[in-house]
Amino acid sequence: MYNRRKFIGSAAALGIIGLLPSKIVSAGKRKPFLSKANKFPIILSTWSHGIVANAESMRLLENGASVLDAVEKGVMIPEGDPKNHSVGLGGIPDRDGKVTLDASIMDSEGNAGGVCFLEDIVHPVSVARMVMEKTPHVLLAGKGALQFALENGFKREKLLTPESKKVWEQMIKRKNYEPRINWEEKHNDFHDTIGLLAIDGSADMAGACTTSGLGGKVRGRVGDSPIIGAGLFVDNEIGAATATGMGELVMKTLGSFLVVEFMRKGASPQEACEKAILRIVDKVVGHEKYQIGFIALNKKGETGAYSLQPGFNYALSANGENVLINADSYFRK
Numbered sequence: 630m631y632n633r634r635k636f637i638g639s640a641a642a643l644g645i646i647g648l649l650p651s652k653i654v655s656a657g658k659r660k661p662f663l664s665k666a667n668k669f670p671i672i673l674s675t676w677s678h679g680i681v682a683n684a685e686s687m688r689l690l691e692n693g694a695s696v697l698d699a700v701e702k703g704v705m706i707p708e709g710d711p712k713n714h715s716v717g718l719g720g721i722p723d724r725d726g727k728v729t730l731d732a733s734i735m736d737s738e739g740n741a742g743g744v745c746f747l748e749d750i751v752h753p754v755s756v757a758r759m760v761m762e763k764t765p766h767v768l769l770a771g772k773g774a775l776q777f778a779l780e781n782g783f784k785r786e787k788l789l790t791p792e793s794k795k796v797w798e799q800m801i802k803r804k805n806y807e808p809r810i811n812w813e814e815k816h817n818d819f820h821d822t823i824g825l826l827a828i829d830g831s832a833d834m835a836g837a838c839t840t841s842g843l844g845g846k847v848r849g850r851v852g853d854s855p856i857i858g859a860g861l862f863v864d865n866e867i868g869a870a871t872a873t874g875m876g877e878l879v880m881k882t883l884g885s886f887l888v889v890e891f892m893r894k895g896a897s898p899q900e901a902c903e904k905a906i907l908r909i910v911d912k913v914v915g916h917e918k919y920q921i922g923f924i925a926l927n928k929k930g931e932t933g934a935y936s937l938q939p940g941f942n943y944a945l946s947a948n949g950e951n952v953l954i955n956a957d958s959y960f961r962k
């Protein structure tokens with residue numbers, strides 16, 4: 630069923646020297662992870678920045694932290710990394726040069742929180758968690774979200790770094806600028822997200838998703854990441870899913886909820902991710918131009934991932950390893 634994807638290449642090509650996983654495997658070689666349940670705890674997250682996020686989440690889980698703390702603190706690592714241009718500090722700004730962030734979080738009780746169009750706060754995932762824990766609401770936006778964050782002790786910080794400003798200046802010079810399909814260091818204006826899912830030793834699940842969204846987006850644009858059911862969904866009885874890529878396609882199909890619902894009907898996480906991508910192919914006109922990737926986890930500890938275009942990878946931490954895996958895709962090279 631799985632084609633053997635090309636080995637992803639050198640660490641230099643990945644741009645993650647110093648953040649290397651213990652190994653990088655192709656889709657064909659990940660079968661052991663898919664065909665049998667992994668030993669708990671298990672953490673998986675989108676893209677190569679997932680390696681450091683997973684490592685932190687796993688460290689916390691192994692030291693007795695809650696699964697909610699583990700997912701939050703895991704994604705805070707890429708959020709706080711100024712060299713990561715798709716999440717938090719140093720994110721690529723919108724068309725007007727402003728960095729605006731979206732994030733969401735869900736716990737094993739079905740509680741959910743999110744923030745969108747948030748400026749000047751490095752860790753939107755923590756504000757999302759506070760929305761979940763301290764308000765009766767699920768989503769706060771823009772100035773209201775910022776006010777809420779400041780009232781709750783978050784500090785205002787400048788998110789636009791000299792490097793991300795430079796990328797933005799190059800981007801707006803290109804009249805024909807279009808969102809990139811995949812993370813490509815040579816273009817540097819890539820667009821992706823970290824979505825991280827975890828199941829702890831008691832088989833309780835949580836998830837978090839955070840992004841600076843599409844570089845060069847129209848001011849005010851919000852993607853799928855803060856929308857519960859689109860960028861992230863967790864049902865502790867069934868499983869969890871999260872998405873990356875062009876959020877509009879995920880929003881039009883409520884992708885992460887759809888993945889979990891396919892699992893509820895008996896699909897494995899892998900089958901569920903593939904079916905959700907097929908839904909996008911069936912229903913969203915123009916999908917050929919964009920990338921979408923889903924990852925999923927079920928209550929048994931089985932995992933899955935699938936993308937629209939080749940090039941999507943994810944980090945899987947289980948059975949004492951933290952590996953970067955090339956996902957299989959609908960379109961082939």
Ligand code: GLY
Binds near residue numbers: 842
């Ligand atoms: N998937 C993140 C976004 O579209 O903003």
